[in-house]
Amino acid sequence: MNDSDIRSFFMPGEKLLWSGRPAQGILLTSQDFLLVPFSLFWGGFAIFWESTAISTEAPIFMKLWGIPFVLMGLYIMAGRFFVDAAARARTESVVTDRRLIIRRSGLFRHFSTSQLELLPSLSLEEGSRGTGTIKFGVPSNRRMSGWTPGLANQPQLLGIDNARQVYSLLEQARSECRNR
Template structure:
């Protein structure tokens, strides 16, 4: 927009990290990966037919991704992510293999919510996911689009208030947004 001005710019927390959903995902990934590796070891060491040997490889790869790979993918995704709030829009720049950009108009934004933890870090979600926010903390599967959000940002309440005020200034009759957490 012509008179658009930046109000805030930031990045998600960097590095490897655990999320709340890992309470379920870590044990599940260990069971999956262990079984897949056991299967593959058993068919290779027992001289099983080629079909059985090949059949287990995708399951082993998925298991390795769930056990460890997803943490590195998540860290890399966050390292390549930038968030911007302007007087007219929300901008999310991200991408591991190619740069993508999402621009959300504050004027058209209908729903956003805040999730904050005790240390002031949290997420702001723009819209509602079909599955809810139960697993929103997991690194998404590559190629799967998530509901747009500012993820793992410091001083999230301050950023939320900036967005809420800009949303109001963009033409909404009252400040909007729901606080969670």
């Protein structure tokens, strides 16, 4: 993805205010405080169940029964971090004087655009060193947003640098849109 690609979605006269990408690599969020222990419990139990079923003379049904649970356990313990990193590596966000544009390419392709004045609310989760996440509105679909933040349906600028400055820029742009 490059600037010329995302600019093809601009409307006539639309001005770029900010563009960026989410944090790259493995990203822990505040939700991981609960998700990591749960995933270790789930995955550990599933692996224990499956290894016990395989090492004993359990019926074949019992041996097969645990496989999906082990696979899910492996995903929530470790795989989700890699899926999330891959999704964020292919995500680009743009704030213009009128809209928020978020585009993700690759396997989990997604494109969204929102008029700034129609976004219901902004929230800032600021971390150390000025990085943070700006979320827009109330989450509508939480299926994957906790486990894999990069795949959340809720518009967000996830793990961006200078989050407070971008938040202020958004608030100012929203105000100007409403006053037009």
